[in-house]
Amino acid sequence: MIRQILLVILFVTSPAAATVAMAEPIRMTYEEFHPYSFTDSAGEPQGVSIDIMRRIADAAGYEVLFQPTQNPAGMLEELRSGAADVTSLLALTPERLAAGLATETLGAFELRAFVRGHGSVANLGDLTGTTVGVVRGSFAVSGARLIPFARLVEFDTTDDLILPLLTGEIDAVVSAHNGFLRRLRMAEVEDQIVALEPPLVTSPYGFVVAAENEPLRTVLNAAIYSSISSEYLAEVEQIWFGRSRTLWDNVLVRWGLLISAVMLAAILVLGYWFFHYRKRSAELSRDRASDQLLIGALDEVAAAIVIYDDNLKAIHWNHGFELIFPSMVPALKKGATMRQMIVQSYVDGTIQNDLSDVEILEKVDLFIEDMRRGRAEVRTVRTQDGRVFQARDVKLGARHFASLRVDVSQLQKQQDTIAHQAVSLEAANEDLRTFSSITAHDLKAPLFSLLNLIEFMAEDMEAAGISLPPEIEDNWSQMERLSHRMMQLVQDLLVYSTTQSESHRSEMIEPSPRLQEVLDLAGPREGFEVIIEADMPRLRVNPIAFDMVMRNLIVNALQHHDRDHGTIILSAQSTDDAVMLSVCDDGPGIPEEHYEQIFAPFHRLSASTEGSGLGLAFIKKTVESWGGTVQVSAAQPRGTVFTVSFPQSVAQQDGDAEQQLAG
Structure with a gap:
């Protein structure tokens, strides 16, 4: 139960929780690489990659558009050009990681050597100098060359490798582990051929997201954590690659086991209670150890977190709460409720407020009512010592609740500085407007006098019959024109400033x-x-x-x-x-x-x-x-x-x- 509660809290506080759904679906490009991804006869995408992406997208609240591509290079090119958001499963090689962002790994491609089950080859060292079959042009060719002095024989398809291996025409086959096993199971010869340890090449695989789309990778990783388990991956692998034959596939064995089961039923019933209690004890021990690991991780979160039961009684608080609010820890240890904790923070002055006792109680009751109804609004609170916190009280499932307090003092300080600078800037702008207006007014009077003086001088010269030489006449006209332009500039500047x-x-x-x-x-x-x-x-x-x-x-x-x-x-x-x-x-x-x-x-x-x-x-x-x-x-x-x-x-x-x- 505690593990579920902590996972909910981590999802609530993670950036991915803010992205519930995209305005447009995810565009996934995939190659024809049966059975990892391929297009069936009806034109529908199928395969391991397709099933896993559908489950991840469903958990994250997305729709997916599947776009077929010829090969991995084509997928990466679509990613770079913006034609796709994510590829199908790819081996996470350095070259591919340079082209995009990898999600969490979901498995690994293994390149193995296969030999006859009763042949003379027992380990990889025995393959030195032997004849090894590979599919022409596949990545198995480079893997087979890791075998010293091996003589490679190339075949057209994977199915073409099986008969030569069984007849001894070749000593071994190098191929993708899961894909070749699937072929052996379909041919019902899996028990005659074995895979040697260790693999020749192991390459982890995952989805590759467009390099500029970090938010999408974050959301996909969150969905992988919540919806993709090792059990689910095993189920998908069994669907597309089949499973190994067991004794239960033999009819005689099944009957023999059934009769043995009936004969042992009485013994099992008698021993049930003893083994039941031992098993239950072991499970509780394992769960307790897992819970302690998760609680330890939660203690490292830079926030104060308290978890309450259905009666709003505190059942757990992290180390961050003890560091941030040490004065309130004794109340928690005495079994204080959420209501008592919040009221105490207002009454003792931990949180800045000017409310009366009645107003405090009414406000806290409103918080709790909203929380029980699932309305968890973020509010900002300030403490007496000058710190600023984002506070949120949330409902966890049907029977648990949590209080989250995140210290945002530094961010608030920066916002206050920006607001102060905005006020100062507005004051400076007002001073500048005043200066411009005064300057324009002061310049206007002498300019007006200058224009009048030029006009009076022109009238006096005309009355006296004085004519100016052409050069001086041009200069006089230019002086008059420039003076008028100066007056226009001053008038426009006066209007512009106001x-x-x-x-x-x-x-x-x-x-x-x-x-x-x-x-x-x-x-x-x-x-x-x-x-x-x-x-x-x-x-x-x-x-x-x-x-x-x-x-x-x-x-x-x-x-x-x-x-x-x-x-x-x-x-x-x-x-x-x-x-x-x-x-x-x-x-x-x-x-x-x-x-x-x-x-x-x-x-x-x-x-x-x-x-x-x-x-x-x-x-x-x-x-x-x-x-x-x-x-x-x-x-x-x-x-x-x-x-x-x-x-x-x-x-x-x-x-x-x-x-x-x-x-």
Whole structure:
């Protein structure tokens, strides 16, 4: 019983327990290697590998898709390419282990030498210089070459080896142990041929999982531990390889044994009680020794574990509990219940809390009620000495329960540090936004004065009839143009620095009429037509931020157009999640490799392009601040499409609220 309880605990606490089922089935590739794996006449996969994988997958909660392959090399290639998740049983050679991850071994391929049962060869040493039969091209050829000075005779099939061995045409056969025994049993000559000890080659075998799929190997190994026993492997081996003939297969022997059994029945009945008690005593001793081994292993787990019976009385606790909570061990030794243990940890201050005694009792009773119903939620508790634990109380089978406490103090400390750093980073970002805003404001006044001064000087020179030489006229124009660009940069920087705070104030708007007002402010170039789709879906957004985003997109399309005439179309469509508003132009377009770069602050595709390089950066920052996205794509046959998304859920909730108020 204790062994079952401990196995349940190890499964609960293992990483594999978190993976109950995959979204997609396991893809297992297998080769035509009868009887380990093959496709039968009905097209179904069969064999030792297939049966074992089906049992493992069933225990782990998976489905399996079987994919036939020609040979082991093909299986490993499918594993590397991602076409398969796991192979059939393979000898775990270094080359194959380099191609994937091996599961726990499930047996071994043995290459043995077989001789006539009454021949002159009695051991491997006697095979030196003899004639040895092998199947042409099989791995038995390399094994047979381990026999000194052996003369190899190659045959086409395994069945072709049997008769020459019986007639003395060859002295021995080298073949796979299980496969050759199966052939001998089918031919009913197993008792005339013996396998020599030791094997020539022994290679452990198991399944090989894709190298990047460690979680799958973990789950398969957990299923192997829980569902694959030596008894089960023996049953599968007997199914596919048969069994050795025994005396019971002889009819006369069976009758003789039956008569002997009847005659001995009385003696067995008389001796039953004596042997029964001795046997039971031995079994109890063995079980106790096994339980002690498992308990010893559990003591090494870095967690505090207590096991309770159906009455919630402690029946076992591991060494980890004694190390982590030494003050609570005396209560356990006195037979304390789970309820008493948890209440004590709250009352004596072991666990940090500000609850009254009544609240503590109510909380503990709720824990226990949930646990008995199978609802074992993980909760975080902190002790007075600063440690942090993940606590879980679980039901084990029908009559047992367990409390698990895992120390996660170091992890919690790291999480607290990250949270503190996030607060500090936000404060630094706010300081940076304030600095940017102040700087932009401070620069704006002298720039404005500079622009006015340039304008006044131009007016004075015109009034005085002063004309400048062409070179100075060009420099004057360039100075005026650069000053205006500087003013635009400062204004854009001021808007960009205040985007996050401004975008949070929002209201419901009608996009179509508002876009017409935005267009009037944008001032489209002569020769350009701007088409605004009517009856666009309503949006909840900051109106000023909306106007600035759309004006920037319209001005951007007009400014970068390469012709004297063109068309810009503003349209919208609604999905379940968002309203998508698009600005489509028929300009020169943007190369796809620049789609990400254009949204970076101060980035311009051409040095001759007017502007500060903050327009698209401002658009991206503003749109993302209200939870939307902005994307760029190519228009057909030419041009660019900028698509801005507005979360539909916000607009829908506000619309519902307005309907309720109206009702």
